[in-house]
Amino acid sequence: MNDEYLWQITGQDPEIAKLEETLAVFRYRESSPPALRGEEAKQPVQRGFSLAFGFAFASVAIIVMITAVLWFRMPGASGADEVTFVYVPAEEVQPPANLEHEIAPPSQPMPRPPVRPRSAKNYTVAALKVRRKKIDRSSTAALTKEERYAYQQLMLALSISSSKLKIVQNAINGVEDADNSPLQNNR
Amino acid sequence: MSDIEIARKMFIFGPAAPAAAESAGAEARLVGRIRSGDREAFGEIYRMFAPLVHGIVLARVPHDDVQDVVQDVFLAAYNNLHTLRDENAVGSWLVAIARNRAAEFYRRARPTEELTDELTGKQPPRDEATEILAAIRSLPETYRETLILRLVEGMTGNEIAERTGLKPESVRVNLHRGMELLRQKLGIGGRK
Numbered sequence: 526m527n528d529e530y531l532w533q534i535t536g537q538d539p540e541i542a543k544l545e546e547t548l549a550v551f552r553y554r555e556s557s558p559p560a561l562r563g564e565e566a567k568q569p570v571q572r573g574f575s576l577a578f579g580f581a582f583a584s585v586a587i588i589v590m591i592t593a594v595l596w597f598r599m600p601g602a603s604g605a606d607e608v609t610f611v612y613v614p615a616e617e618v619q620p621p622a623n624l625e626h627e628i629a630p631p632s633q634p635m636p637r638p639p640v641r642p643r644s645a646k647n648y649t650v651a652a653l654k655v656r657r658k659k660i661d662r663s664s665t666a667a668l669t670k671e672e673r674y675a676y677q678q679l680m681l682a683l684s685i686s687s688s689k690l691k692i693v694q695n696a697i698n699g700v701e702d703a704d705n706s707p708l709q710n711n712r
Numbered sequence: 713m714s715d716i717e718i719a720r721k722m723f724i725f726g727p728a729a730p731a732a733a734e735s736a737g738a739e740a741r742l743v744g745r746i747r748s749g750d751r752e753a754f755g756e757i758y759r760m761f762a763p764l765v766h767g768i769v770l771a772r773v774p775h776d777d778v779q780d781v782v783q784d785v786f787l788a789a790y791n792n793l794h795t796l797r798d799e800n801a802v803g804s805w806l807v808a809i810a811r812n813r814a815a816e817f818y819r820r821a822r823p824t825e826e827l828t829d830e831l832t833g834k835q836p837p838r839d840e841a842t843e844i845l846a847a848i849r850s851l852p853e854t855y856r857e858t859l860i861l862r863l864v865e866g867m868t869g870n871e872i873a874e875r876t877g878l879k880p881e882s883v884r885v886n887l888h889r890g891m892e893l894l895r896q897k898l899g900i901g902g903r904k
Contacts, residue, residue, distance in 0.1 A: 526895075531862070531887050532869040540900060541863070541891070547841050548864045551775055553766035558758035559783040561751055561790060
């Protein structure tokens with residue numbers, strides 16, 4: 526077999542030449558191109574851009590969802606330092622009954638009456654206390670096994686989606702660069 | 713630096729490189745003209761690639777139906793020209809469409825069933841050419857297409873590489889191995 530004849534039809538190879546001659550009946554015979562209908566050829570669409578936009582939108586949506594989930598699941602996120610207003614009724618203070626009848630100075634200093642609160646009521650809101658209730662973070666931060674697994678899966682999905690977006694961006698940049706380069710087709 | 717010079721420096725294509733770069737540039741220009749509404753350019757693309765598409769289809773579809781499928785391929789190409797991303801790779805794009813259309817030909821043809829030769833009472837035409845073509849079609853796809861483009865359509869190895877987008881080295885290997893397999897099938901010559 527003459528390889529040169531097989532490759533570029535130079536030289537001689539009677540065997541291959543005979544095959545060519547025999548198979549010539551099947552060879553393409555010039556014909557007119559198909560009749561085109563009225564419409565024009567469509568313009569190319571920027572698939573790269575729409576694809577990138579779709580990926581970017583999906584990635585942002587995923588990130589927002591994951592952030593929201595993590596935010597609401599985070600211990601103390603919805604008010605870690607909870608403020609509770611508590612009414613504490615003041616103790617009723619009775620004036621001493623024999624105060625007006627006491628003439629003799631007391632041999633011992635009298636006990637000072639407790640300071641009456643400003644309010645006229647028996648009990649007032651003077652003792653309104655603001656108590657900061659500390660939430661025990663250590664108890665709520667401890668995730669169950671399933672929750673920890675779900676959290677890891679979410680983080681994994683987030684990293685995968687971001688890496689996909691990166692790949693798409695690189696591909697688009699590559700396509701744009703290739704479009705601008707003089708030689709695009711690496712055959 | 714011209715496209716041809718760049719091709720010569722970047723790719724070791726041998727003597728085919730300038731022709732490939734010239735052809736690629738011509739393809740891109742024709743595609744641009746078609747997109748701007750020039751139907752004459754479509755005729756030029758047809759004349760340029762019709763033998764290639766004919767060969768690819770002939771490797772799969774009965775000879776009588778090949779011309780219809782070829783026309784179908786070019787119509788589909790025209791209607792889907794907006795999906796062509798690399799204007800310098802029209803050949804490989806057309807090859808892909810031709811393969812799809814040939815597969816579709818069989819999917820569409822499945823419900824109908826031809827009468828067998830026993831029922832029609834006719835003997836099928838089993839001349840030498842048909843037998844050789846049947847032997848080529850029985851080869852693996854890679855060898856089948858390359859051999860038909862070479863032996864039936866009369867394209868050189870470089871032309872096959874240039875039009876299909878294959879590397880010349882791959883075409884050379886496909887031609888050599890395919891030819892050896894064909895010789896074995898036809899029982900001609902001996903292994904060298």
